Amino acid sequence: MLEIRRRLRQGGVLGINQRNAEFIRRLNPRRLYPLVDDKLRTKELAVAAGMPVPELFGVISTQHGIRTLPELVAERDQFVVKPAHGSGGNGVLVITGRRGSLFYKSSGALLDERELGHHISNMLSGLYSLGGQRDRVLVEYYVRCDPILEEVSYRGVPDIRLVVLNGYPVMAMIRLPTRLSDGRANLHQGAVGVGIDLVEGRTLDGVLDNQVVTEHPDTGHRLAGLRVPAWERILKMAALCHDMTGLGYLGVDIVIDRDLGPLILELNARPGLNIQIANCAGLIHRLRLVEEQGAATPFADDRLEFCRRYFRHQPVAS
Amino acid sequence: MKKAPLWITAGLLTATGLGLALYKVVAFGFPLKPTEESQVWTVQARFTIDSYTRPVKAVLQIPSDPPGFAILDENFVSRGFGLTIVEGDESREAQWAIRQAAGRQTFYYRAVVTADEHRSGSLQPPRGVEVASLGEPFDTARDTVVAEAEAQSADVPSLTSEIIRRLNDSNPDENTALLLAEGRSLGRRAELAVSLLTSAGVPARVVYALALEDGERFALFVPYLEVWDGAAWRWFSPASGERRLPASLFLWWRGGKALIDVIGGFNPEVEISTWRNVIAGLEIAEQRADLERSRIMDYSLLRLPIQTQSVYRVLLLIPIGAFIMVLLRNVIGVKTIGTFMPVLVALAFRETRLLAGLVLFLLVVAVGVGLRFIMDRLLLLMVPRLAAVLVIVVLCLLAVSILSHRLGLEVGLSVALFPIVILTIAIERFSIVLEEVGAREAVHQGLGTLAVAALAYLVMGLDTVEYLVFVFPELLLVVLAGILIVGRYTGYRLFELLRFRELGIGNA
Numbered sequence: 001m002l003e004i005r006r007r008l009r010q011g012g013v014l015g016i017n018q019r020n021a022e023f024i025r026r027l028n029p030r031r032l033y034p035l036v037d038d039k040l041r042t043k044e045l046a047v048a049a050g051m052p053v054p055e056l057f058g059v060i061s062t063q064h065g066i067r068t069l070p071e072l073v074a075e076r077d078q079f080v081v082k083p084a085h086g087s088g089g090n091g092v093l094v095i096t097g098r099r100g101s102l103f104y105k106s107s108g109a110l111l112d113e114r115e116l117g118h119h120i121s122n123m124l125s126g127l128y129s130l131g132g133q134r135d136r137v138l139v140e141y142y143v144r145c146d147p148i149l150e151e152v153s154y155r156g157v158p159d160i161r162l163v164v165l166n167g168y169p170v171m172a173m174i175r176l177p178t179r180l181s182d183g184r185a186n187l188h189q190g191a192v193g194v195g196i197d198l199v200e201g202r203t204l205d206g207v208l209d210n211q212v213v214t215e216h217p218d219t220g221h222r223l224a225g226l227r228v229p230a231w232e233r234i235l236k237m238a239a240l241c242h243d244m245t246g247l248g249y250l251g252v253d254i255v256i257d258r259d260l261g262p263l264i265l266e267l268n269a270r271p272g273l274n275i276q277i278a279n280c281a282g283l284i285h286r287l288r289l290v291e292e293q294g295a296a297t298p299f300a301d302d303r304l305e306f307c308r309r310y311f312r313h314q315p316v317a318s
Numbered sequence: 319m320k321k322a323p324l325w326i327t328a329g330l331l332t333a334t335g336l337g338l339a340l341y342k343v344v345a346f347g348f349p350l351k352p353t354e355e356s357q358v359w360t361v362q363a364r365f366t367i368d369s370y371t372r373p374v375k376a377v378l379q380i381p382s383d384p385p386g387f388a389i390l391d392e393n394f395v396s397r398g399f400g401l402t403i404v405e406g407d408e409s410r411e412a413q414w415a416i417r418q419a420a421g422r423q424t425f426y427y428r429a430v431v432t433a434d435e436h437r438s439g440s441l442q443p444p445r446g447v448e449v450a451s452l453g454e455p456f457d458t459a460r461d462t463v464v465a466e467a468e469a470q471s472a473d474v475p476s477l478t479s480e481i482i483r484r485l486n487d488s489n490p491d492e493n494t495a496l497l498l499a500e501g502r503s504l505g506r507r508a509e510l511a512v513s514l515l516t517s518a519g520v521p522a523r524v525v526y527a528l529a530l531e532d533g534e535r536f537a538l539f540v541p542y543l544e545v546w547d548g549a550a551w552r553w554f555s556p557a558s559g560e561r562r563l564p565a566s567l568f569l570w571w572r573g574g575k576a577l578i579d580v581i582g583g584f585n586p587e588v589e590i591s592t593w594r595n596v597i598a599g600l601e602i603a604e605q606r607a608d609l610e611r612s613r614i615m616d617y618s619l620l621r622l623p624i625q626t627q628s629v630y631r632v633l634l635l636i637p638i639g640a641f642i643m644v645l646l647r648n649v650i651g652v653k654t655i656g657t658f659m660p661v662l663v664a665l666a667f668r669e670t671r672l673l674a675g676l677v678l679f680l681l682v683v684a685v686g687v688g689l690r691f692i693m694d695r696l697l698l699l700m701v702p703r704l705a706a707v708l709v710i711v712v713l714c715l716l717a718v719s720i721l722s723h724r725l726g727l728e729v730g731l732s733v734a735l736f737p738i739v740i741l742t743i744a745i746e747r748f749s750i751v752l753e754e755v756g757a758r759e760a761v762h763q764g765l766g767t768l769a770v771a772a773l774a775y776l777v778m779g780l781d782t783v784e785y786l787v788f789v790f791p792e793l794l795l796v797v798l799a800g801i802l803i804v805g806r807y808t809g810y811r812l813f814e815l816l817r818f819r820e821l822g823i824g825n826a
Contacts, residue, residue: 004815013818015810017648022808063699090755118697125700127750189755210817273814276821 012282014273019249023287027166027248028269035245036267039138040084042245049244051237052263054080054141054255061136063124066117069139078142081120085129085136089186093119094142094156106155107182143265144258146229152194154178154218157255159185160196160234160262163271163283164250167242168293168303169235170286170311172196173278174203174228179218187274192216194223195279197313201231204313207277234262235307239300241267279313286311324806328799335795346607347434348789351782358390358602359530361568362428362591367583369423374399374582375415379571380427382410383441385553387568388434390605395426407442408523409573423583430595432602433565444521444546452513459493464518466493474520474547475554475561481514482507482543482559508541508556521546525553525572527563530592537590544572568592619791632665634787634794639664639774641797644804646770651811654767655747662740663767664774672775676768679741682714683764686745687752708742 008015014023036042046053057079058072073079073095081093093116094106103111111119120137122128129135145157152158156177162169173195180190187193192213195204206213206223215222228234238252241264251271254262276283289310297303342348367376381389382405394401399414414425451457463484471477484494485507497510508524515522526539542563543554553563563569571577580586604620619630639661646652654660667675689710693703715738744767752760777783786793810818 001812001815004819005810008810008815008818008821011821013810013821015808015814016651017811018808021806090750114697121697122700127700188759210820212820273818277818280821282821 008282012284012286012288013276014283014287016273018284019273020270023165023249024270028250029246032245032247033269036247036250036269038084038136039082039086039266040136042264042267043138045244046241046264049240051240051244052260054143054257054263054265057139057141059084059136059138060120060124063121066120066124069117069120070113072139076142078144080138080140080142081116081123082138082140083123083128083135084138085126085133086123087128089184089189091123091128092184096142108155143255143263146256146258148226148229149174149176149256151219151221152176152192152216152223152226154181154216156181156184159265160228160254160256161271161275162234162238162252162254163275164238164242164252165287165290166248166293167239167300168290169198169238169252169307170290171275171279171281171283172198172238173275176206176216176223178208178216187272187278192223193274193278195275195281195313196228198235198311199308199313201228201234202226203228204279207274210277212280229256230261235304236300237262237264239303243298243300281313321806324802328802331795331799331802335792335799338792339790342603342607342790344436346603347436348603351785358430358432358595359568360428360430360593360595361528361530361570362426363577363588364424364426364591365578365586365588366422366424367580367587368585369419369421369583371418371420372582373415373417374419374423375413375580376423376425376583376586377579378412378414378425378427379573379575379577380410380412381429381431381568381570383437384431384569385438385441385563386433386435386565387431388437388606389429389431390602391430393426393428395428397423399423399425406573407445409571409575419583431568432606434606435565441551447516447519447521449517450513456497459496460514460517462493463491463497464514467514468518474545475552477518477520478511478515478522478543478545478552478554479559479561481511482554482556485510485514486557486559504557505541508543511543511554511556515543515545523572524574525569526577527567527569528590528592530566530568530594532592532594534593535589535591537592539570539577539590540567542567542569619788630791631784631788632668634791635778635784636661636665637794637797638778638783638787641801642774642777643770644801646773648804648807649811651813652766652770653763654770655744655751655763656767659740659744660767660770661774662737663744663771664778666737666740667771667775668779672772675775676772678718679768681718682711682741683745683748685714686711686741687749690745690749704742704746707745708738711738711741711745 034041035045040059043053043056057076058068060066060069060072077098079095081095083091086092095103095111095116096106097104099110101113103113103116105111123135123137126133126135143157145153149158153176158174158176160172160174162172164170173193175185175187176192176194177185178190178192182189185191190209192206192208194206196202197204203226204224206216208217214224234254234256237254241252242248242250245267247267247269249269249271251268253265253268255265256262273283290306293306343350361381363378363380365376365378367374376399380392380403383389394412396414398419399416402413402415404411404413412427452460463481467477467480467484471480484490485498487494490498498507500506505524512522512524522543522545525542525544527542528537528539531537541556543556545552545554552561554561578586578588607618619627622630640658643654643658643661647654663679666679670678686707690703690707693706698706748760748764751763
């Protein structure tokens with residue numbers, strides 16, 4: 001145990017306690033949390049900052065507002081319903097098609113209007129929000145998968161997670177939905193996490209359930225070596241999210257739409273630590289490097305220049 | 319990230335908590351273990367007199383702050399007599415008086431005492447020495463003996479020892495023999511020793527002590543010497559010359575007076591009895607602190623009504639459970655359903671015992687989760703659904719109780735003591751985790767909850783722990799300090815070592 005501990009220290013692996021004490025509590029003022037905990041506010045903020053997001057079709061904020069849903073999605077076969085305060089992808093409902101009055105979930109299961117309404121009602125009651133307070137429900141654009149990434153996704157859209165410190169992207173991974181994760185891009189639900197070389201935007205080996213995998217478990221496609229489309233723009237968007245929110249330690253989730261390119265999906269003030277496993281690297285050394293920079297430059301391009309210089313993935317020499 | 323304020327705060331809290339507890343232990347002898355019992359003695363003087371119809375006054379010398387003992391309780395019993403306690407410099411008397419009394423009168427004095435080595439008796443320094451003349455030739459003999467003894471001694475203790483040695487000599491020199499001519503009883507020798515010491519300018523007096531023995535009905539007083547060495551009173555045995563008061567000797571009265579003095583009565587008869595009773599050490603400490611009129615005891619938990627005390631017996635354990643929770647979550651990294659739910663479940667286990675508690679908890683939660691999924695099809699709103707689950711939980715508890723009663727299993731009845739709302743929330747959270755994240759995570763968190771609850775229960779159930787926080791609630795400050803320190807622990811959690819074990823091998 002002590003041996004592992006020493007090795008992790010040396011490798012600069014960040015633990016939860018240290019993340020909370022040294023980064024989140026110090027760099028993320030509590031008053032800024034609502035900006036990212038409420039997905040609706042995040043969206044408004046991003047739109048105001050001129051950043052691309054999935055289009056918002058409508059908001060349901062009361063139980064009787066559920067009746068407006070058919071109207072909201074009248075012209076659309078595909079859409080996503082999610083609670084504004086949901087965390088970790090909980091409660092997100094992806095509708096990929098319709099047949100008459102029935103809706104297809106991304107898993108292929110069918111829902112009728114009443115069941116969909118019940119699901120929304122649960123979201124409104126705060127079933128998925130922290131502390132169970134009343135919530136609002138977003139109905140928004142269904143992001144379609146980019147063909148390059150389609151080969152490594154199972155019924156869903158992969159999302160890219162970047163950890164951004166003081167506006168410097170320090171680490172990135174892409175989360176690929178699998179059959180096990182029911183089309184969702186959540187690692188603890190069985191999605192594959194794949195590290196991304198921050199400089200080139202090229203994927204590395206993946207991790208499924210803390211085990212290294214080289215191929216997607218469902219499509220069988222090789223995971224490493226994929227070039228993430230529009231990587232430069234993704235990096236810049238992530239860097240700008242810091243300026244937009246003021247949060248010093250930030251998780252940025254970005255999805256890539258086939259037609260619209262990268263879109264900001266949501267932000268996270270307490271990003272998880274799995275990204276280290278996916279990248280087979282610890283965060284601390286990179287975080288320290290950024291902190292030694294002192295005050296961040298207000299120019300995102302300068303910050304990205306710094307990242308490109310220092311954060312190239314170094315293959316593990318074991 | 320300065321940690322100094324944290325360490326200072328934690329240090330102050332620990333010092334305060336430990337200090338207060340230590341003070342209670344040292345000053346009042348609060349026992350540190352629940353079973354620790356200290357010996358308590360009851361000493362009783364019973365005396366009778368006969369009287370005619372006329373005023374009667376009876377005076378009994380009673381103990382006054384005996385060295386090495388604390389008097390916990392005193393009782394005076396008589397029939398119709400008025401009682402006055404007169405406290406003098408070196409004595410304490412109980413005076414019973416009545417205008418008219420006929421026939422045989424019985425008086426009781428009873429004291430409950432306990433050994434307390436920290437009490438040295440609050441004795442006044444002597445007021446000076448009065449040398450009483452014995453008349454010639456005794457004065458000359460006395461002066462000679464004192465002069466010889468002084469020549470062979472250096473200080474007050476050695477002088478005292480020398481005098482005692484001479485008086486006890488089986489073959490005394492002629493001056494000593496002259497002094498002893500009137501009698502050689504121990505009492506007489508003690509009085510002579512006092513007379514010799516005072517003529518040498520050393521304040522001294524005879525005191526009477528009782529050897530404490532269990533079940534002694536006719537205890538006898540032992541004379542002892544109390545000698546002022548210039549700074550403090552010291553005790554000497556007039557028989558052996560031993561230079562201290564043995565722990566078993568209970569000093570009853572001092573000064574030259576008789577134990578009882580009766581005016582208006584006759585035929586006084588005294589019986590002194592002593593016996594031992596063993597009561598819980600805590601009770602004694604309480605009584606003793608009471609005796610000292612300590613402020614600490616005025617604000618003590620032990621002063622609260624019994625019902626309130628029993629509530630605090632449980633409440634005071636919650637911080638201990640919370641501390642274990644903090645350790646397990648932030649240092650070990652166990653995942654649980656709800657932050658403090660395991661502690662509350664552990665409290666419930668106190669009523670049901672561990673094994674039965676685990677089985678019953680699992681049973682009710684399993685049934686609840688099952689029914690909740692069935693209800694999910696009814697598409698209920700969330701709050702009504704929670705209420706419905708609550709009703710189901712109550713019915714479940716009832717069913718378990720009735721069934722187990724039918725089967726003759728007493729333990730099933732205790733299920734009613736589970737906090738219903740806690741169970742409801744457990745069912746709801748478990749269901750959501752099950753649905754959203756998957757069975758594995760749900761079982762993981764469920765087991766974590768039970769493991770923490772079981773551990774918290776085991777620790778909270780330790781007699782010592784329960785006793786310590788109840789008698790020394792200030793120790794919770796130490797727990798608080800511990801929580802503060804863990805609150806700034808930024809190292810890896812134990813489970814993180816497992817989670818990240820593949821990492822950090824080669825990269826820097």
